[in-house]
Amino acid sequence: DQQVKQNSPSLSVQEGRISILNCDYTNSMFDYFLWYKKYPAEGPTFLISISSIKDKNEDGRFTVFLNKSAKHLSLHIVPSQPGDSAVYFCAASLGTDKLIFGTGTRLQVFP
Amino acid sequence: DSGVTQTPKHLITATGQRVTLRCSPRSGDLSVYWYQQSLDQGLQFLIQYYNGEERAKGNILERFSAQQFPDLHSELNLSSLELGDSALYFCASSVIAGSYNEQFFGPGTRLTVL
Numbered sequence: 225d226q227q228v229k230q231n232s233p234s235l236s237v238q239e240g241r242i243s244i245l246n247c248d249y250t251n252s253m254f255d256y257f258l259w260y261k262k263y264p265a266e267g268p269t270f271l272i273s274i275s276s277i278k279d280k281n282e283d284g285r286f287t288v289f290l291n292k293s294a295k296h297l298s299l300h301i302v303p304s305q306p307g308d309s310a311v312y313f314c315a316a317s318l319g320t321d322k323l324i325f326g327t328g329t330r331l332q333v334f335p
Numbered sequence: 336d337s338g339v340t341q342t343p344k345h346l347i348t349a350t351g352q353r354v355t356l357r358c359s360p361r362s363g364d365l366s367v368y369w370y371q372q373s374l375d376q377g378l379q380f381l382i383q384y385y386n387g388e389e390r391a392k393g394n395i396l397e398r399f400s401a402q403q404f405p406d407l408h409s410e411l412n413l414s415s416l417e418l419g420d421s422a423l424y425f426c427a428s429s430v431i432a433g434s435y436n437e438q439f440f441g442p443g444t445r446l447t448v449l
Binding site for chain 2: 230233260265267268269315321323324325326327328
């Protein structure tokens, strides 16, 4: 039972363009959502988060959008840079310490 | 560098064996989390300790156990290993309990069961 889904295993974007990573969830009780970035041979690092009472949160080049009616969130990276090439995981919380992660999307930003 | 350390980096062992993975949280962090990442899978939450006490449990097998010691480091014990236990095991820590606090991840231990 995959409660958090990232249906695109990979995404390729040209440098300077927008990268949009998508995440769908099934449990309407999730109250907090997070994005983590992971480089090879390293652990995931926190990127940005959003509470379920908001629909948008922005931090520099990164913006997360939450559509509760569609149970969908997305991460926008503008402009994309080669250093953004990594695996991106979305995660959701039920108000507890347990995070439920998606399977990840591998983003490649090419020149 | 997240400040979370995990040892060993790699571990190769045989089916039926037992291994111990070690995690040292960031200085000052009281909460430790363990995750498993199998091939092409997301991170699966296993268990969380807060200041020495078990706080939350995920899909952790009965063959697996963990503890957090008074100095706050944590160990994950995996026994009667099976081929399917081959995975990356991550430890994360946070200052206090609560998912709203950013979790800082270690580099992981790659376990290979032959």
